[in-house]
Amino acid sequence: MSNATIAAPGVRLRAPGRAFAKYVSWRAERISDPVERLGYLRGSAAYWSRRPLRRAMKNARLHRLSAFVAAALLLPIPMITDGAAPRRSVQAASRFDFFANIWTVENSPDHELYSNGLRIEKRHTAAAREAVPFQRWRLDNNAREENPAPYGIVFHTTESDARAYQESNNRQLRRAAEGTVEFVQSQRAYHFVIDRFGRVFRTVPENEPANHAGTSVWADEKYYFVNMNHSFLGVSFDGQSRGADGKPSVTEPQILSARQLTEVLRSRYRIPAANCVTHAQVSVNPGNMGVGYHTDWSSGFPFARLGLPVNYLTPLPAITLFGFGFEEYYSNIAAEELQDGISAGETNLRQDATRRGLSTAAYRRFLTKRFKEVADPHRYVNFTDPETRSSNP
Amino acid sequence: MSYRYSDGSTPVGLDVGTSRIVAAWPSETDYIYRSELNSFVTLPGSRFTENVLRKENVPHTVRANEILVQGNESERFADLLGAESRRPMARGFLNPDEPESMTMMQELLRSLLGTAKHARQKLYFSVPAAPAGAADTATFHEASLRQMLTELGYDAKSVSEGLAVVYSELEGSNYTGIGISIGGGLCNVCMSYLAVPVISFSIPKAGDYIDSNAAAVTNEMATRVRLIKENTFVFGGVQQEKAHQVISVYYDDLINSLVAAMKDVFTKSKSLPRLGRPIPMILSGGSTMPQGFRARFEQAMQAVEFPVPLSEIRLAKDPLTATAKGALIAALSEM
Numbered sequence: 001m002s003n004a005t006i007a008a009p010g011v012r013l014r015a016p017g018r019a020f021a022k023y024v025s026w027r028a029e030r031i032s033d034p035v036e037r038l039g040y041l042r043g044s045a046a047y048w049s050r051r052p053l054r055r056a057m058k059n060a061r062l063h064r065l066s067a068f069v070a071a072a073l074l075l076p077i078p079m080i081t082d083g084a085a086p087r088r089s090v091q092a093a094s095r096f097d098f099f100a101n102i103w104t105v106e107n108s109p110d111h112e113l114y115s116n117g118l119r120i121e122k123r124h125t126a127a128a129r130e131a132v133p134f135q136r137w138r139l140d141n142n143a144r145e146e147n148p149a150p151y152g153i154v155f156h157t158t159e160s161d162a163r164a165y166q167e168s169n170n171r172q173l174r175r176a177a178e179g180t181v182e183f184v185q186s187q188r189a190y191h192f193v194i195d196r197f198g199r200v201f202r203t204v205p206e207n208e209p210a211n212h213a214g215t216s217v218w219a220d221e222k223y224y225f226v227n228m229n230h231s232f233l234g235v236s237f238d239g240q241s242r243g244a245d246g247k248p249s250v251t252e253p254q255i256l257s258a259r260q261l262t263e264v265l266r267s268r269y270r271i272p273a274a275n276c277v278t279h280a281q282v283s284v285n286p287g288n289m290g291v292g293y294h295t296d297w298s299s300g301f302p303f304a305r306l307g308l309p310v311n312y313l314t315p316l317p318a319i320t321l322f323g324f325g326f327e328e329y330y331s332n333i334a335a336e337e338l339q340d341g342i343s344a345g346e347t348n349l350r351q352d353a354t355r356r357g358l359s360t361a362a363y364r365r366f367l368t369k370r371f372k373e374v375a376d377p378h379r380y381v382n383f384t385d386p387e388t389r390s391s392n393p
Numbered sequence: 394m395s396y397r398y399s400d401g402s403t404p405v406g407l408d409v410g411t412s413r414i415v416a417a418w419p420s421e422t423d424y425i426y427r428s429e430l431n432s433f434v435t436l437p438g439s440r441f442t443e444n445v446l447r448k449e450n451v452p453h454t455v456r457a458n459e460i461l462v463q464g465n466e467s468e469r470f471a472d473l474l475g476a477e478s479r480r481p482m483a484r485g486f487l488n489p490d491e492p493e494s495m496t497m498m499q500e501l502l503r504s505l506l507g508t509a510k511h512a513r514q515k516l517y518f519s520v521p522a523a524p525a526g527a528a529d530t531a532t533f534h535e536a537s538l539r540q541m542l543t544e545l546g547y548d549a550k551s552v553s554e555g556l557a558v559v560y561s562e563l564e565g566s567n568y569t570g571i572g573i574s575i576g577g578g579l580c581n582v583c584m585s586y587l588a589v590p591v592i593s594f595s596i597p598k599a600g601d602y603i604d605s606n607a608a609a610v611t612n613e614m615a616t617r618v619r620l621i622k623e624n625t626f627v628f629g630g631v632q633q634e635k636a637h638q639v640i641s642v643y644y645d646d647l648i649n650s651l652v653a654a655m656k657d658v659f660t661k662s663k664s665l666p667r668l669g670r671p672i673p674m675i676l677s678g679g680s681t682m683p684q685g686f687r688a689r690f691e692q693a694m695q696a697v698e699f700p701v702p703l704s705e706i707r708l709a710k711d712p713l714t715a716t717a718k719g720a721l722i723a724a725l726s727e728m
Binding site (some may be wrong): 029347 | 396587727
């Protein structure tokens with residue numbers, strides 16, 4: 001039976017906003033019983049009809065997941081418009097887009113210290129190469145733009161099989177961390193690695209691309225990013241996305257350091273919160289046109305603890321802009337919020353196809369062709385070190 | 394899934410229409426409906442008549458010097474006596490010109506529903522939307538019905554008639570679409586977005602409008618015109634009988650008025666949601682029953698530039714019970 005809470009008498013039911021309506025629709029479509037489905041929809045409408053204060057109080061009592069969903073209300077969620085170019089996204093003003101005032105306290109040959117407490121170890125930084133501008137494409141006219149500063153951050157895990165995080169393993173943990181960092185530096189795999197004690201190592205200078213994202217797609221309000229080694233910084237947690245217990249094996253010090261590092265990078269490069277995403281969200285496989293080629297941080301990424309909105313809920317741009325699909329294995333391991341992002345992307349795709357009078361399959365073929373044009377590594381000759389496949393998980 | 398309270402009772406859906414009251418209950422596999430004509434007829438009071446009515450189980454109420462026969466049997470008696478039946482409701486609301494409207498409505502509800510099994514037995518009843526461009530006129534009607542039903546012991550709540558049609562027919566589109574109920578007194582229109590009513594209005598033209606105007610032209614009784622309309626009238630082709638010709642003219646007028654009102658209201662509305670896809674439109678109510686009605690309505694819709702893209706226009710599976718079923722589904726969804 002439905003446990004829907006319907007609005008009190010006299011309260012005028014209000015439909016959810018445009019962005020959340022997609023989520024509500026998606027959820028409702030998965031309820032086969034018409035009565036239960038109606039109960040869910042009316043319950044949602046009652047929720048939206050409450051006064052904001054009461055809603056906030058209700059939120060405080062809800063399950064942690066509901067808190068995530070509430071946070072998603074503040075999210076920039078790409079929406080659909082018509083137009084021949086890849087769809088322009090419409091983002092809500094994000095309350096997360098403020099930048100902390102952070103300054104450098106100390107800058108020595110082997111480390112940097114920042115005013116928010118972050119300390120970056122520099123002794124494993126790869127030798128500097130020629131700086132390469134970061135790139136992005138406008139959603140409205142496909143024009144390419146360049147900038148010396150990165151546009152976002154992709155979070156990874158190294159998938160190192162380290163020992164348990166306990167005092168008796170200190171020596172082994174330290175040795176493993178050094179080995180991982182050295183390997184990352186030699187492969188120029190990420191810009192930063194955070195070891196299990198929370199130490200932050202710069203492995204590639206931020207004005208150079210690292211080989212972290214491989215074939216990948218993301219988009220924000222005005223721009224899209226393809227093959228994101230040349231667009232975003234890579235930050236990796238030393239550990240596994242899915243440890244023995246199925247949960248990420250990252251430690252508390254790593255999360256604290258990641259928050260400080262994210263603050264510093266966002267502040268320095270003016271990176272919007274919407275462009276702080278996980279590798280699982282952006283990685284794609286052009287071979288089978290599927291999202292989620294790499295699956296690190298497909299669930300459990302502590303967005304909220306890093307001061308970020310739950311970007312898992314964003315409809316995946318790879319689906320909406322370029323018609324990528326997804327395999328069942330991916331939706332099985334993805335966080336519930338990421339599944340919502342996948343589903344919202346699929347819904348957007350179907351609606352766009354309908355609007356253009358095409359079947360979903362035909363529209364997907366059209367978008368696939370577009371992706372191949374956009375992702376062609378020879379399209380722009382000033383790529384240096386054009387990595388198209390990451391060796392990372 | 395079983396929708397029963399622990400004592401075996403169930404929620405109830407109720408369509409309180411101008412010409413008919415329909416109640417719905419859930420069964421194990423489907424829904425059960427019972428209906429009563431929303432009318433009564435007055436007979437001269439006599440002990441003999443009273444005994445006959447009691448023996449035949451005909452619902453009736455005895456006054457000082459008259460007997461009021463209500464519900465389905467009222468039509469037979471009206472035909473027998475050559476009299477017009479009286480109506481507790483007119484143009485969608487409790488009839489302000491009928492002194493017995495409240496009493497008879499209460500009697501009709503009691504004979505149709507009985508008393509509630511317990512205080513939490515939910516009942517959703519349909520109410521008309523306010524006429525287009527008018528201030529809210531349904532408050533008294535709604536409050537009166539709620540009071541009657543509460544006196545029968547139900548936990549009674551109202552649902553807009555058009556919205557009930559959406560709840561009954563549009564689960565496939567997540568209860569997004571336009572529900573239209575064309576009954577006896579009013580045409581009720583409701584646009585729902587994810588089960589939330591965003592536009593609701595009514596126009597005071599429906600079956601009774603056709604009956605009374607056609608009766609005036611053909612010099613027949615309105616009751617008789619209604620029987621012709623319901624039993625033999627078909628849209629399309631050349632109408633041979635005069636009554637059919639006249640009914641056809643007034644049906645066209647009704648359809649054109651409804652389509653024009655919808656276009657006007659939807660065009661002027663500032664609360665239209667942004668729809669990602671065309672939405673369905675459902676027609677229900679007794680006045681949609683004549684063969685060819687849907688095609689004629691669709692023709693009229695195509696002739697105007699309707700501001701909301703429609704995926705289809707179709708009749709409800711059972712136009713006579715769709716509103717009651719929708720009201721029941723609303724009640725069940727709150728269990």
